[in-house]
Amino acid sequence: MAGYILKRLLSAIPVILGITVIVFLIMAMIPGDPATAILGSYATPENVEKLNRDLGLDKPLAQRYVIWLGNMLTGDFGRSFSLNRPVLDEILDRFSATLILAGTAFVLCSLIGILAGAISAARQYSLADKAITFVVLIGISVPSFFLGMMMILLFAVKLRWLPVSGMYAIYGGGDLPDLLAHLAMPALALAAVATGVVARLSRSAMLEVLRQDYIRTARAKGVPEGRVVYGHALRAAMVSIIPVLGIQAGFVLSGAVYIEMVFQWPGVGRMLVDAILKRDILLVQGGVVFVSACYVLFNIAVDVAQGLLDPRIKT
Amino acid sequence: MTAFLRLLFRNRLAALGAAVLALILALVILAPLLPLPDPDATATAERFARPFSPGHLLGTDHLGRDLLARLVHGTRMSLAIGLAAALAAAVLGSAIGIVAGYAGGRTDNIIMRAIDMLMAFPYILLALAIVAALGPGLLNALIAVAAVNIPFFARNIRGITVGLAGREFIDAARLAGMGHGRIILSELLPNVLPVIVIGVSTTVGWMILETAGLSFLGLGSQPPQADLGSMLGEARAALITAPHTSVVPGLMIFLIVMSINLLGDGVRDALDPRLKSGALSRPRATTRVDRKGPVPDAPAKGLLDLQSLETQFHVGPRVYRAVNQVSLHVGRGECLGIIGESGSGKSVTALSVTGLVASPPGVVTGGAVRYEGEDLLGMPYGRLRAIRGEKIAYIFQDPLATLHPLYRIGAQMAEAIQVHHRVGAKEAEGRALELLRAVRIPNPESRLRNYPHEMSGGMRQRVGIAMALANDPEVLIADEPTTALDVTVQAQILALLDELRRERGLAIVFITHDFGVVAQLCDRVAVMYAGRIVEQGPTAEILARPAHPYTARLIACVPELGGGKRELAAIPGLPPVVDKLPPGCAFAPRCDRARPDCRAGEIALAGSGRHDVRCLHPEVTP
Numbered sequence: 001m002a003g004y005i006l007k008r009l010l011s012a013i014p015v016i017l018g019i020t021v022i023v024f025l026i027m028a029m030i031p032g033d034p035a036t037a038i039l040g041s042y043a044t045p046e047n048v049e050k051l052n053r054d055l056g057l058d059k060p061l062a063q064r065y066v067i068w069l070g071n072m073l074t075g076d077f078g079r080s081f082s083l084n085r086p087v088l089d090e091i092l093d094r095f096s097a098t099l100i101l102a103g104t105a106f107v108l109c110s111l112i113g114i115l116a117g118a119i120s121a122a123r124q125y126s127l128a129d130k131a132i133t134f135v136v137l138i139g140i141s142v143p144s145f146f147l148g149m150m151m152i153l154l155f156a157v158k159l160r161w162l163p164v165s166g167m168y169a170i171y172g173g174g175d176l177p178d179l180l181a182h183l184a185m186p187a188l189a190l191a192a193v194a195t196g197v198v199a200r201l202s203r204s205a206m207l208e209v210l211r212q213d214y215i216r217t218a219r220a221k222g223v224p225e226g227r228v229v230y231g232h233a234l235r236a237a238m239v240s241i242i243p244v245l246g247i248q249a250g251f252v253l254s255g256a257v258y259i260e261m262v263f264q265w266p267g268v269g270r271m272l273v274d275a276i277l278k279r280d281i282l283l284v285q286g287g288v289v290f291v292s293a294c295y296v297l298f299n300i301a302v303d304v305a306q307g308l309l310d311p312r313i314k315t
Numbered sequence: 316m317t318a319f320l321r322l323l324f325r326n327r328l329a330a331l332g333a334a335v336l337a338l339i340l341a342l343v344i345l346a347p348l349l350p351l352p353d354p355d356a357t358a359t360a361e362r363f364a365r366p367f368s369p370g371h372l373l374g375t376d377h378l379g380r381d382l383l384a385r386l387v388h389g390t391r392m393s394l395a396i397g398l399a400a401a402l403a404a405a406v407l408g409s410a411i412g413i414v415a416g417y418a419g420g421r422t423d424n425i426i427m428r429a430i431d432m433l434m435a436f437p438y439i440l441l442a443l444a445i446v447a448a449l450g451p452g453l454l455n456a457l458i459a460v461a462a463v464n465i466p467f468f469a470r471n472i473r474g475i476t477v478g479l480a481g482r483e484f485i486d487a488a489r490l491a492g493m494g495h496g497r498i499i500l501s502e503l504l505p506n507v508l509p510v511i512v513i514g515v516s517t518t519v520g521w522m523i524l525e526t527a528g529l530s531f532l533g534l535g536s537q538p539p540q541a542d543l544g545s546m547l548g549e550a551r552a553a554l555i556t557a558p559h560t561s562v563v564p565g566l567m568i569f570l571i572v573m574s575i576n577l578l579g580d581g582v583r584d585a586l587d588p589r590l591k592s593g594a595l596s597r598p599r600a601t602t603r604v605d606r607k608g609p610v611p612d613a614p615a616k617g618l619l620d621l622q623s624l625e626t627q628f629h630v631g632p633r634v635y636r637a638v639n640q641v642s643l644h645v646g647r648g649e650c651l652g653i654i655g656e657s658g659s660g661k662s663v664t665a666l667s668v669t670g671l672v673a674s675p676p677g678v679v680t681g682g683a684v685r686y687e688g689e690d691l692l693g694m695p696y697g698r699l700r701a702i703r704g705e706k707i708a709y710i711f712q713d714p715l716a717t718l719h720p721l722y723r724i725g726a727q728m729a730e731a732i733q734v735h736h737r738v739g740a741k742e743a744e745g746r747a748l749e750l751l752r753a754v755r756i757p758n759p760e761s762r763l764r765n766y767p768h769e770m771s772g773g774m775r776q777r778v779g780i781a782m783a784l785a786n787d788p789e790v791l792i793a794d795e796p797t798t799a800l801d802v803t804v805q806a807q808i809l810a811l812l813d814e815l816r817r818e819r820g821l822a823i824v825f826i827t828h829d830f831g832v833v834a835q836l837c838d839r840v841a842v843m844y845a846g847r848i849v850e851q852g853p854t855a856e857i858l859a860r861p862a863h864p865y866t867a868r869l870i871a872c873v874p875e876l877g878g879g880k881r882e883l884a885a886i887p888g889l890p891p892v893v894d895k896l897p898p899g900c901a902f903a904p905r906c907d908r909a910r911p912d913c914r915a916g917e918i919a920l921a922g923s924g925r926h927d928v929r930c931l932h933p934e935v936t937p
């Protein structure tokens with residue numbers, strides 16, 4: 001197993017390098033002088049020249065890429081001009097907030113989605129199945145940012161159960177219950193779409209598996225139906241559900257950008273949008289590379305989980 | 316096409332989606348003709364007018380602009396942008412996919428590597444990077460969303476192209492001297508076009524949502540130009556004081572995306588033939604029993620007694636009569652063979668005994684199955700479950716498919732015991748070990764920790780047998796347990812079963828298509844054809860003097876009794892499909908003794924009761 005993990009980790013290196021190349025090439029598309037683009041139109045000529053020197057912007061493209069990559073490897077993602085602090089510091093500060101939000105939403109969508117899908121399949125065509133199918137359809141059709149806004153109207157404004165936005169109360173907050181109260185709505189809104197997708201897929205994976213011969217064997221052995229469905233079948237269905245969870249993690253991470261905007265959540269997504277609007281290119285570049293690399297690593301964890309679950313995969 | 320549309324609209328949800336979408340499209344197309352105020356005309360005096368205010372059906376926004384007019388124009392913009400993004404992604408992605416698939420080799424490899432890299436991003440980060448480079452704006456948002464979706468098309472289309480590129484007509488075109496460009500355009504493109512169209516229809520909703528999302532973030536359309544996303548984004552500041560300004564565009568996005576989703580699901584279902592056959596419905600815990608006639612209550616003849624059993628498959632309007640009026644019995648220590656070609660109904664008969672026929676589509680429509688005199692068919696689930704595996708156990712044909720792939724052998728065997736008896740894990744494992752020894756598996760201790768895929772076919776089948784024996788059942792039903800195995804292993808397994816029968820007094824029902832196997836093991840044999848028993852009697856007698864022409868042919872197919880596996884293909888013709896049975900003898904089309912009266916009407920199973928045959932002109936009279 002350790003060898004397998006190592007092998008998968010090594011395979012991530014070219015992917016992450018590819019990501020840096022793509023981001024670099026996209027940023028090279030910026031029209032006009034890159035230093036001016038990075039510093040904004042009110043940059044002084046001295047600053048432009050200094051940046052040109054620091055980033056090697058006067059050098060050819062390939063050389064610039066190597067310099068940029070080398071800097072990142074030493075932890076130097078450049079300096080954000082709009083925040084006037086190192087890009088990496090800002091990303092690390094923001095990333096934990098995103099991780100809490102996206103992580104909670106991911107756990108929610110996995111648990112609820114798989115459970116709803118399994119129930120839906122186990123009681124196909126029942127009222128429960130129809131209800132779940134209906135909710136799922138709404139879940140995957142409603143834009144998460146709109147859902148978030150409607151939740152604010154209902155739970156924060158009308159019912160006054162939950163705070164409108166932010167991560168902690170400004171006065172007297174900061175403890176876990178405070179965090180959970182702030183987290184509840186954005187996490188649910190973010191999880192909605194992915195939950196729908198996971199539930200749908202789990203349902204069809206379960207229906208597929210329930211047709212298999214080994215399910216008939218379990219019944220022939222006299223295994224109680226509940227255990228046939230939620231034991232034998234669900235376990236086998238997980239083999240096709242887990243890869244989808246990996247893909248959904250990407251969608252949750254993506255959706256977090258909208259949700260962070262709606263709920264004023266101090267995460268990377270909001271940072272990126274602000275940075276784009278302020279044309280803070282280095283911050284965007286660093287944020288995209290950092291988060292994408294984390295996502296690649298997460299997908300390796302998914303692969304490893306799959307290897308643990310399915311003995312037929314050679315580890 | 317019309318059949319497809321009819322199928323599509325029979326799906327009520329898909330029809331609803333289509334209707335809503337048509338309504339929205341009509342609204343958008345007719346927008347210039349509608350008497351709407353200028354969507355950009357501001358009137359600060361009338362800010363945040365509520366819906367249904369005079370002159371403003373949906374109210375006004377923070378600049379006093381008419382919301383209805385803005386909604387119609389915003390919808391128009393969002394639809395146009397989403398569709399444009401989908402088309403752009405489809406054209407570019409498909410072009411990349413076709414070129415990669417057609418070129419193959421290194422070009423393909425490099426292109427697909429690059430595509431994989433693009434897919435490694437969480438999609439929005441890629442879109443944000445592109446918008447960051449190009450600057451916010453509706454066109455740039457469109458480019459970003461299209462770019463992010465290119466890999467989806469490239470991958471799908473490449474896969475199909477690779478399949479097509481190897482086909483003869485492409486080679487023919489090449490030999491005819493067509494250039495690569497022409498081959499791609501005139502030979503490949505028409506073939507992949509349907510897939511591209513389906514791809515566009517399934518992604519367009521998504522792209523509308525994504526472009527609206529970027530506009531919502533302020534990265535797409537810039538004021539005063541508005542799409543649904545930017546309307547929602549601008550309204551967010553007044554969410555609490557004037558919620559209607561948010562609800563109106565938000566609901567519209569929701570309606571558009573949902574109607575496209577509904578329609579897309581409908582299209583997918585209509586195109587997926589598996590749904591029609593009922594293959595995707597969940598099989599129930601037991602076969603559905605819906606007996607048309609009274610339950611036969613003849614006294615039981617053996618330990619297990621099938622009385623006029625009828626099992627059918629109901630697929631749509633078609634009824635397949637898989638098992639038709641089958642009566643069989645088997646006593647303690649006895650071995651009954653059921654023989655027939657595939658499709659003769661022998662396996663369905665076996666599975667009907669404890670309600671294991673997948674249902675839907677299977678339905679037991681008549682008869683009774685008595686175990687120790689008690690009818691299993693009408694039994695509540697709990698009692699039937701207690702009999703399954705405890706009193707009546709099964710051995711199935713292909714143990715790779717019939718053992719759970721993700722559980723260890725030991726766990727599967729222990730489970731077979733623990734679902735019927737309160738024993739600890741240690742004890743169950745000890746018992747499993749004993750059973751593996753009993754079926755002569757070498758190194759049973761280490762085998763317990765194996766997964767099914769780690770064993771050979773013969774070993775797996777022994778595990779299957781050991782598991783069936785776990786609770787010392789009274790009846791063992793073996794459904795072609797040796798078909799997948801080679802001759803030596805087959806002989807060993809048959810010997811093992813025979814020994815178990817003698818030692819434990821097991822009643823065995825042995826299903827096979829091989830008379831050689833029947834001769835070795837079975838006391839009595841029943842021959843099935845097209846769902847019915849056509850002959851039954853003591854094995855030795857039937858082997859020596861087969862009465863039914865079909866039986867005679869089956870026996871003639873066995874060159875030497877006790878040999879390996881053989882196919883029954885030596886009999887000319889195919890067994891009939893059991894939904895359109897001809898009147899009279901089902902074997903008549905393949906029978907060379909057939910006379911006109913054979914096709915006239917029902918033929919009864921007749922004889923001494925010890926040896927019966929269903930034939931008007933038998934080879935011998937039993």
Ligand code: SF4
Binds near residue numbers: 863901910930
């Ligand atoms: S009934 Fe007639 S057709 Fe049928 S098997 Fe006998 S002889 Fe042949």
